[in-house]
Amino acid sequence: MEYYKLVAVTGLPGLYELVSxxxxxxxxxxxxxxxxxxxxxxxxQFSHLESxxxxxxxxxxNLVEVFQAMEKGTAVLPDAKDDKAVKAYFGEVFPVxxxxxxxxxxxxxxxxxxDILKKNEIELKLSEAEPEATTETAEAAAEPEAPKEEVVAEEKPKKAAAKKKAAEKTTEDGADGEAPKAAPKKPARPAGGAAAKKKAPAKKKAEE
Known part of the structure; x- marks a missing residue:
């Protein structure tokens, strides 16, 4: 399994391989x-780990640099539920x-x-192809656009150019790939112009 095929999917836990x-x-x-x-x-919405x-x-x-630092570090991986332990861990393995x-x-x-990547023995490295080309090809195929992850960070402006539209683009352009709605038609003007007034009723004849 290649690192460049991996994506995070909003609403679904963990990581996924993009099959097709x-x-x-x-x-x-x-x-x-x-x-x-x-x-x-x-x-x-989809976020490619490479982006x-x-x-x-x-x-x-790039996120992969953080993963590589974690792989080289000697600190024990903390319990993800422990806020203090997690922050202390990154303070040691990735202080910048x-x-x-x-x-x-x-x-x-x-x-x-x-933890998921290590259990699946996935090599932590970017694809040799041009990062831009790799991301654009995958995005054009599946249209899995994702908003800037405030998350783990933000996506590269160049790589996320296409993504940003669908996310803020749903954001995350008609949202989620939907075509934008057509603008409502202007109502026709009433005869006599827009300012035409109702004809005043005829006055009653005076009583004889």
Whole structure:
């Protein structure tokens, strides 16, 4: 299983392998229970792991760099439910992370994802092909666009250009790939012009 095929799907726990894409969604396989299911773009949004970046005190880095640092580190992977332990862990294995912008929920997600990747013995490296080309090809096929993950961070502006439309694009453009609604037609003007007034009733004849 290749790292570049992996995606996170909103509304579904864990990580998934992108098996195939369809016009209205994609077939994905869970890395945890190996079950395969169809995920509709009308309900779910997709984030390719290769397109996710992490905030640091300097320039943003690709998520894979954080995973690689975790792999090289000697610290024991913390319990994802323990906020303090998780923050202390990243303070040791990846101290340049911007802890003001990367929330605890994001750090917990990284810990869970890393655990899943290691259990599936997935090599933590980006595809050799041009990152842009890889992401655009996958996106064009499945249209699994996702909003900027405040999450684990933000997606690269170049890579997420197509994604951003569907997410804020649903955001996350007619939302979720739906065509925008046509503008309502202007009502026809009444005869005599828009300012035409009702004809005043005739005055009653004076009594004789």
């Amino acid at each position: 894409s369809k016009k209205d969604g994609a077939i994905v396989r869970s890395l945890q229970d190996k079950s395969t299911k169809f995920a509709s773009t009308r309900i779910h 996710i970046e992490i905030y640091t005190t300097g320039e943003n880095v 992370m911007d802890f003001d912008r990367v929330y605890n929920s994001d750090m917990k997600k990284i810990v869970k994802w890393f």
